Amino acid sequence: MRRATAALFLPILFFTAGCSKTEKLQDLAQVNIQSIPRANAKVNLCTDPSYDQKQYIKTLIILDHSGSNTSNFLLAADGSGAPALVNGTPVISAQYGTDPTGQLRYGNPQTPGTLLNYLSTLPPNNPTDPTRFFSVINFSDSDDTYPANASGFTSDIADFYNHIQQDATAGGTGPNDNGATNYMAALKSAYDIINNDVQAADRCAKLTLGSASPGAWCPAPGVEVSSTYIIIFMSDGAPIMQISGLGLLNGQVVVTGPINLTYQPTDQILGEVATIMALTSNTKYVTSINLFTIYYYAQGNIDKTGQQLLATMAKAGNGVAYNALSGTNLNYAQFQPPAKRVSFQLADIFVTNSSVIWAPDGYLHPDANMDGVADDIGTPPQPPAGISGLVASELGSNPNLGACSGVNKTNGSFAASDPDGLNDCEKILLGDNTGVGNPDSNGDLIPDWLEFINGVPFQAGTAPAINTPLQDGYTIYQKIKASLPVNVPLQQLHNAVPVTYQTNLISSDNVHDCYQITVQNLPILGDGNTIRVDVLEKSDLLKNKFLYRVAHKAIAPGAVEVDFDDWTSAAEQALKTWQLWN
Numbered sequence: 204m205r206r207a208t209a210a211l212f213l214p215i216l217f218f219t220a221g222c223s224k225t226e227k228l229q230d231l232a233q234v235n236i237q238s239i240p241r242a243n244a245k246v247n248l249c250t251d252p253s254y255d256q257k258q259y260i261k262t263l264i265i266l267d268h269s270g271s272n273t274s275n276f277l278l279a280a281d282g283s284g285a286p287a288l289v290n291g292t293p294v295i296s297a298q299y300g301t302d303p304t305g306q307l308r309y310g311n312p313q314t315p316g317t318l319l320n321y322l323s324t325l326p327p328n329n330p331t332d333p334t335r336f337f338s339v340i341n342f343s344d345s346d347d348t349y350p351a352n353a354s355g356f357t358s359d360i361a362d363f364y365n366h367i368q369q370d371a372t373a374g375g376t377g378p379n380d381n382g383a384t385n386y387m388a389a390l391k392s393a394y395d396i397i398n399n400d401v402q403a404a405d406r407c408a409k410l411t412l413g414s415a416s417p418g419a420w421c422p423a424p425g426v427e428v429s430s431t432y433i434i435i436f437m438s439d440g441a442p443i444m445q446i447s448g449l450g451l452l453n454g455q456v457v458v459t460g461p462i463n464l465t466y467q468p469t470d471q472i473l474g475e476v477a478t479i480m481a482l483t484s485n486t487k488y489v490t491s492i493n494l495f496t497i498y499y500y501a502q503g504n505i506d507k508t509g510q511q512l513l514a515t516m517a518k519a520g521n522g523v524a525y526n527a528l529s530g531t532n533l534n535y536a537q538f539q540p541p542a543k544r545v546s547f548q549l550a551d552i553f554v555t556n557s558s559v560i561w562a563p564d565g566y567l568h569p570d571a572n573m574d575g576v577a578d579d580i581g582t583p584p585q586p587p588a589g590i591s592g593l594v595a596s597e598l599g600s601n602p603n604l605g606a607c608s609g610v611n612k613t614n615g616s617f618a619a620s621d622p623d624g625l626n627d628c629e630k631i632l633l634g635d636n637t638g639v640g641n642p643d644s645n646g647d648l649i650p651d652w653l654e655f656i657n658g659v660p661f662q663a664g665t666a667p668a669i670n671t672p673l674q675d676g677y678t679i680y681q682k683i684k685a686s687l688p689v690n691v692p693l694q695q696l697h698n699a700v701p702v703t704y705q706t707n708l709i710s711s712d713n714v715h716d717c718y719q720i721t722v723q724n725l726p727i728l729g730d731g732n733t734i735r736v737d738v739l740e741k742s743d744l745l746k747n748k749f750l751y752r753v754a755h756k757a758i759a760p761g762a763v764e765v766d767f768d769d770w771t772s773a774a775e776q777a778l779k780t781w782q783l784w785n
Contacts, residue, residue, distance in 0.1 A: 239567060240727045241700065242758055244554050244734050246767045249717040251740060251750055253546035258490055259430040260540060261336040261356050263396060264318070265389050266308050266370075267438040268343045272380035275299035275439075275501065282507025284441045285464055293462075299501050301439035301529050305378040307499050308437060308533075309371035316534030319371065322364040333358035333422055336430075338396050341370065342389035343382035353395035355403060358419055386442035387467050390475040397432055397482055397492070404430065404488040429490040431540050434479075434520065437497040441509035442467040469512060476519045490744075494520020495538050499527040545744045547715070551648050553684060553737040554702065554722040557755065560656065561688040565695070569728045575656040589617045593656065594629045602632050622753045622782035623737075624652030635662040642751045642784055643739070649683060650737045650751070657682075657689040686726060700724050717769075730760040736767055751784045 276286035277294040286293040302308055310317020328335055336356035339349050349366050350357050357363050373379040403420045404427075410417070412425030445465040476494065483489050496513040500506065510526065517524035527533060560570040560577050568577030575593030586595030587604055589612060595602060607628035611618040617628035620640035627639045630651070638644030638661075644651050645660070647667030654661035659668055659679055668679035675692040682689045685701035693699055705721040725734065733755050740750040756778070758765040768774060770781040 239700075241724045242727045242732075242734075242762065243764045244722040244725060244736070244767065245764065246552065246554065246720040246722065246736055247718070248549075248720070248738065248767070248769045249771070250547040250549055250715045252714045253544055256490075256543040256545045256744060257334070257428065258543060259334055259336060259428055260433065261338070261397075261400065261430050262433045262435065262538070263338045263340070263356075263393055265340045265342065265393060265434065265436040266378075267384060268341045268378060268380045268382070269384040269439070270343070270381045271300065271384075271439055272302045272305075272378070273297065273300045274303075275301060275504065278504050278506055282505055282510075283464075284443060284506040284508045285462060286446070299504050301499055301501050303377055303380075305371045307527055307529060307531060308378070309367065310532055314532055316536060317532050318535050319364070319368060321535040322360060322367060325360050327360055328358045330358075331416075331422060333419075335360065337363045339363075339367065339370070340389050340392050340396075342385055342392075343380070344385055346385065346388040346392050348392050348396065353392045353399060355396060355400045355420060358422070383444045384438060384440060384442045385444065385467070386438070386472050387475060389436070390472065390479065393434060394475065394479045394482075397479065400430065401482060401485055401488050404428065408488075427487060429486075429488055431490045432482075432492040433538050433540065434492065434494040434522070435497070435535075435538055436494060436513070436516065437499065438509060438513060439499050440506040441512060442472065466508075469515075472512065473515065473519055476516050480520060490543070491540075492520070493522045493540075495522040495525065496520075497525045497527050497533065499529060501529045543744055545742050546713075547740040547742050547750060549716065549718060550739040550741040550749060552704070552706075552720060552739070553650070553653060553735075554704070554720075554725065555653065555686055555735050555737075556725050556727065556732055557735040558732040559726055559728050561691075563690070565688060565691045567726055567728060571731060573733060588615045589626065589628060590632070591629065594625075594632060598632055604628070604632075606631050621751065621784040623650040623751070623784075624753075625655065633662065637663040642753075643749070647680070648739055648749075649680060650739075650753070653683050653737065654679075659683075659689060686724075700726075702726075727758070732758050734758055734765050734767075748785075752781050754781045756780055 274295055274297045277289070277296070277299055279285045279287045286295070297303060308318065310319050312319050312323045314320050322337075325335065336358050337360070338356045340346050348354075349363075371378055407417075407421035407424055408427040410421065410424035414424045416422055416424060443464050443466055446462065479494070480492055483492050494517055496517040498510045498513045500510075514524035525533075557573040558570055559567050560575060562568045562577045562580055564580075568579055570576065571578050572592075574591040576591075576596060586592050587602060590602060590604075607617060610627045610631070617626040619626040621642040623642035625633070630636070630639050630644075633655075635644050635651070638651065641663075642650050644663040645665045645667060647669065649661075649668050651661040654668060657679070660666070668683065675694060677693055679689055685703070687693070687696070687699060687701055702722060702724050705723075707719045707721075709717045709719055711717070734757075736754040738752045738754075740752075742748070752770060754767055754770075754775075756765055756767060767780065770776070770783070775781060
């Protein structure tokens with residue numbers, strides 16, 4: 204059960220400041236702040252329902268094919284990975300082989316949980332909407348990958364199963380195992396596979412939505428889908444690349460000098476793991492990366508150096524380290540992630556009167572067409588078709604509409620990728636190209652339009668509105684939230700009356716939270732006022748993503764309250780009260 208809270212927002216309190224001198228106002232349609240009529244709004248809403256997140260699960264299997272799988276040294280009791288000497292002679296034998304038949308690494312289709320059984324029991328992917336992908340790296344002295352050239356993952360489960368089956372029997376009775384234990388080659392290929400896959404996801408998302416798939420690497424062009432990457436790294440010992448001081452005499456391994464083992468440096472190996480994990484910074488296409496390690500060994504013949512290294516790699520890779528005795532079976536299902544439930548929380552809500560505007564003179568003025576320019580202050584130049592009066596005022600009388608040549612236009616209106624109040628052309632003209640299709644370009648959870656009409660920079664990369672530029676003790680955010688002028692110090696306002704919010708959590712369950720939000724003291728000028736509601740929802744799983752809804756509803760002449768029901772309400776849907784961006 205999700206924890207219920209009594210209230211989400213605290214009312215913002217403002218103190219009045221006296222003034223010993225008053226001046227006669229000019230005879231304009233200006234309204235002293237203390238004489239403005241006020242109205243209330245009630246917003247009943249539930250957060251969007253939780254759901255199991257669609258995710259691509261991509262499993263990368265890394266298998267050790269060094270020669271010690273088939274025939275290995277009796278190891279020294281100190282666990283260093285060095286060969287033990289019996290009567291001055293090392294002992295190498297098939298009895299110390301860690302996985303001579305491949306039973307541990309591959310299993311068979313009939314043994315539950317083993318790799319071949321797991322793959323054989325998976326249902327095939329939907330070709331147009333695959334969700335499970337696989338890749339494998341075999342390593343010894345060097346490595347090879349499937350799909351080839353570390354090009355990524357395959358969604359063809361049957362084909363991947365056939366490849367793994369061939370790997371498992373390449374030597375007739377078991378896998379083809381020979382050579383050293385080159386961790387670095389395997390890890391570098393793992394990085395290349397995941398990085399190439401992330402780049403392919405980015406190219407796919409930038410294609411036209413609904414266009415034909417260019418290949419299996421892009422089943423859904425134009426759609427951003429994040430992937431969960433599971434790495435399963437199996438090895439039977441430390442990354443020993445060479446052993447000096449040993450030779451062959453009449454087919455017998457003998458000591459020819461001091462025995463020295465050449466290991467790949469641990470810091471380099473862990474550095475490569477860190478490089479792989481750094482790919483999680485691309486939160487748009489990477490949900491998570493988890494590196495699981497399996498150290499496997501013959502009974503009584505343990506390489507503690509390799510075992511410890513694999514455990515450290517798993518810890519650095521946000522995974523779990525396992526130990527497996529030769530001849531046992533692994534359960535590959537244990538490495539698969541559970542379904543991830545996306546639940547939404549109410550991040551913030553803004554309720555404003557779109558039909559009034561704070562002008563530079565420090566007074567509220569009517570704005571009947573809701574374009575951000577007061578109706579009764581001069582005559583602004585006629586803006587070009589599709590551009591609001593405030594945008595035209597900001598840019599001068601002749602904005603360069605050539606910059607908007609790539610923006611669709613219908614019936615004189617430019618397309619708007621989000622419903623915050625600025626269309627795509629206006630954002631481009633205002634220097635916010637990277638914010639097209641984003642209602643909160645600078646990521647401060649205040650919609651761009653609310654910042655723009657208050658004279659606050661909103662473009663991507665600009666400072667969030669949490670500062671106090673007027674040094675009056677209140678942030679820009681607080682003033683926008685309370686419908687007070689951003690560019691006038693609070694001390695200069697007479698009887699400042701902020702808009703206040705009372706948020707009550709009505710119910711909470713595993714699906715959503717439902718609220719009743721009472722908003723008081725909305726300023727009203729004349730008739731024909733339209734109240735606007737901006738709602739932002741966030742989810743911990745979606746990280747830097749959010750849902751955004753905006754609603755508009757006229758308040759009846761003489762009325763003192765306007766009510767908004769949830770976006771699922773049939774009445775609100777009929778009125779087209781709410782618009783959604785996600």
